[in-house]
Amino acid sequence: xxxxxxxxxxxxxxxxxxxxxxxxxxxxxxxxxxxxxxxxxxxxxxxxxxxxxxxxxxxxxxxxxxxxxxxxxxxxxxxxxxxxxxxxxxxxxxxxxxxxxxxxxxxxxxxxxxxxxxxxxxxxxxxxxxxxxxxxxxxxxxxxxxxxxxxxxxxxxxxxxxxxxxxxxxxxxxxxxxxxxxxxxxxxxxxxxxxxxxxxxxxxxxxxxxxxxxxxxxxxxxxxxxxxxxxxxxxxxxxxxxxxxxxxxxxxxxxxxxxx
Amino acid sequence: xxxxxxxxxxxxxxxxxxxxxxxxxxxxxxxxxxxxxxxxxxxxxxxxxxxxxxxxxxxxxxxxxxxxxxxxxxxxxxxxxxxxxxxxxxxxxxxxxxxxxxxxxxxxxxxxxxxxxxxxxxxxxxxxxxxxxxxxxxxxxxxxxxxxxxxxxxxxxxxxxxxxxxxxxxxxxxxxxxxxxxxxxxxxxxxxxxxxxxx
Numbered sequence: 296x297x298x299x300x301x302x303x304x305x306x307x308x309x310x311x312x313x314x315x316x317x318x319x320x321x322x323x324x325x326x327x328x329x330x331x332x333x334x335x336x337x338x339x340x341x342x343x344x345x346x347x348x349x350x351x352x353x354x355x356x357x358x359x360x361x362x363x364x365x366x367x368x369x370x371x372x373x374x375x376x377x378x379x380x381x382x383x384x385x386x387x388x389x390x391x392x393x394x395x396x397x398x399x400x401x402x403x404x405x406x407x408x409x410x411x412x413x414x415x416x417x418x419x420x421x422x423x424x425x426x427x428x429x430x431x432x433x434x435x436x437x438x439x440x441x442x443x444x445x446x447x448x449x450x451x452x453x454x455x456x457x458x459x460x461x462x463x464x465x466x467x468x469x470x471x472x473x474x475x476x477x478x479x480x481x482x483x484x485x486x487x488x489x490x491x492x493x494x495x496x497x498x499x500x501x502x503x504x505x506x507x508x509x510x511x512x513x514x515x516x517x518x519x520x521x522x523x524x525x526x527x528x529x530x531x532x533x534x535x536x537x538x539x540x541x542x543x544x545x546x547x548x549x550x551x552x553x554x555x
Numbered sequence: 556x557x558x559x560x561x562x563x564x565x566x567x568x569x570x571x572x573x574x575x576x577x578x579x580x581x582x583x584x585x586x587x588x589x590x591x592x593x594x595x596x597x598x599x600x601x602x603x604x605x606x607x608x609x610x611x612x613x614x615x616x617x618x619x620x621x622x623x624x625x626x627x628x629x630x631x632x633x634x635x636x637x638x639x640x641x642x643x644x645x646x647x648x649x650x651x652x653x654x655x656x657x658x659x660x661x662x663x664x665x666x667x668x669x670x671x672x673x674x675x676x677x678x679x680x681x682x683x684x685x686x687x688x689x690x691x692x693x694x695x696x697x698x699x700x701x702x703x704x705x706x707x708x709x710x711x712x713x714x715x716x717x718x719x720x721x722x723x724x725x726x727x728x729x730x731x732x733x734x735x736x737x738x739x740x741x742x743x744x745x746x747x748x749x750x751x752x753x754x
Contacts, residue, residue, distance in 0.1 A: 394645045
């Protein structure tokens with residue numbers, strides 16, 4: 296592993312990303328537009344709801360608008376990070392392969408991608424966290440940011456796995472949109488989850504632990520340490536899968552024997 | 556000996572593309588491989604550089620290998636200079652060494668004025684120059700070129716041959732794979748890849 300190769304890779308990946316206008320638009324405009332729409336349309340009625348990772352007798356009283364804003368902040372963080380991760384791993388794969396032929400180790404490239412992803416996760420979480428806190432009073436802002444970073448980590452690593460497994464861009468986007476929509480955008484909504492049948496299924500989906508962690512931090516004084524721990528575990532499983540598949544795809548299959 | 560290719564075989568499904576290809580290249584040699592589309596030229600190169608695994612046979616390289624793929628393999632949103640920097644890291648060239656080498660290649664192939672330009676804004680010919688220059692950055696002693704002068708204008712074509720001859724005099728072995736060779740006299744040997752065998 297060469298630190299120079301990893302840092303050069305990181306710098307080039309960041310440049311490649313931010314020179315595409317669509318990336319900047321997706322990162323800066325989409326969250327503010329969607330959160331503004333939620334702010335303008337969600338009802339302000341207060342309702343009691345339960346969180347799956349807290350005691351069954353604990354009810355939280357919040358307005359539907361506040362719940363929706365926090366929930367959608369989690370959804371956007373996961374969805375955007377996942378798409379960016381897919382983009383990072385799939386884009387210009389042929390050139391990455393050439394870099395491997397020229398001397399990069401596949402893991403060096405993957406670590407550069409992962410570091411770029413971590414920076415993006417933090418930037419997205421901080422940006423969306425501040426946006427949400429402008430609309431909603433958040434109880435534990437830092438821990439709420441951690442929750443947003445965790446959904447970014449889990450869904451980012453999911454994006455890396457999908458990007459490593461699937462060659463087609465459209466198919467990759469489809470896999471991400473489907474899961475993000477069903478899991479992060481629907482089933483983890485506390486309003487839906489509280490009344491859902493077979494909610495054991497929901498507990499095994501990727502967005503469960505990070506969204507619990509973010510919502511607990513946003514609205515309660517309870518600890519979300521277990522949710523944070525399992526989020527890291529879940530994301531790491533996706534990361535390991537991405538590492539193995541990416542390495543297998545990028546490695547030199549038959550490096551020539553060097554006589555010298 | 557710089558390159559030794561021994562009994563390479565490769566089959567895709569029921570189609571045996573390479574049926575025991577063998578040849579060797581010494582210092583200062585310039586060989587060409589021609590063949591029809593689909594004859595297995597690019598397959599042979601991908602096996603030599605290690606991108607693909609042969610079903611049988613062995614490839615030995617004595618020294619550093621430079622490879623220029625047929626399709627321009629570049630990052631569309633990085634500049635020419637950034638490509639040199641990225642590939643210099645890949646080759647492990649010292650930070651103090653690569654800028655002068657890059658400058659020399661920019662001058663040799665006459666595209667210095669584009670060194671701050673992103674690849675997406677370069678013409679096809681200039682992209683091909685960069686594609687080739689990246690294979691030369693680490694001063695290899697074996698150069699494998701897959702259709703290297705596709706998209707070159709006449710001036711660049713001549714510059715390419717001047718550069719190739721200079722490299723050759725310095726001891727580099729050059730293998731050019733192309734579907735069409737117009738100037739046979741430039742090569743020491745030309746193989747025809749036909750029905751999986753070199754002739």
